Amino acid sequence: MDSVSARFANGGDTLAAAFRKIRRERGLRTAEVAQRMGMALRSYENFEAGRSRLDIARICEFAEATDSDPFAILFSVPFRSSEFAVACADTKLVYIMMMLLETFFEEHGRDIALLEPPNLIGGFERVFKDLGAKLRENETTLSRFFEGRQGNSISLGNLSVRGLRKKRG
Known part of the structure; x- marks a missing residue:
């Protein structure tokens, strides 16, 4: 996907909450996600907090680093729901x-x-x-x-669709 800048006028807080919730849901530390995205820790922390420039390419990098749904993250802004991004993270x-x-x-x-x-x-x-x-x-x-x-449980998170990537041709 091309790097297309987008301004998320009133959606920065929603995106920041989505980033933070997805990272935590994945059990990842900020340093791990920063490394996966090839970013300095401070830069990643600013990104996750919504204090740095947010663009589609960076959101896609985050989604790749956390194995989540980039489009659901984007849709969380007009839906005004970070929970939407979290709910779609596994199923894509x-x-x-x-x-x-x-x-x-x-x-x-x-x-x-x-x-x-x-x-x-x-x-x-x-x-x-x-x-x-x-x-x-x-x-x-x-x-x-x-x-x-009694006492038996199953982690529904293990039932997710993993590795689904669009064919490049």
């Missing part, structure tokens, strides 16, 4: 959605301009309704699994 929900959208554009090109908003809304509503049903189904399955068990 927005990253996967963007990959599929890119493929859709490659297949249909400018014809996508012919799609009407009601059709888009209906299609996305169906997709998200289906995903919600899967979440409820998973919750029921896990409840049944743990029913009657």
Whole structure:
């Protein structure tokens, strides 16, 4: 992805919270993430606190260093929710959605301009309704699994999608 500067007028606090929460969720120290990003510790600390210039390339570097979803981090700003970025970190929900959208554009090109908003809304509503049903189904399955068990636990973080990277061609 090209380095495109972006100003996050009122989103700096949301981004800073997302960076900090994702890093902590991963069990990483600031020095570890700084090293992975090739930054001096002080520079990274300023980045994580939202006190330095934030651009898309740097956010993508952070996502790579923490194995999280760069698009979910970006979307956390208009959603005003750092928790959104954390919730998508393992599953790469927005990253996967963007990959599929890119493929859709490659297949249909400018014809996508012919799609009407009601059709888009209906299609996305169906997709998200289906995903919600899967979440409820998973919750029921896990409840049944743990029913009657004592002292056994399973780390859901281990069920994440790892290593999903876009093919470069």
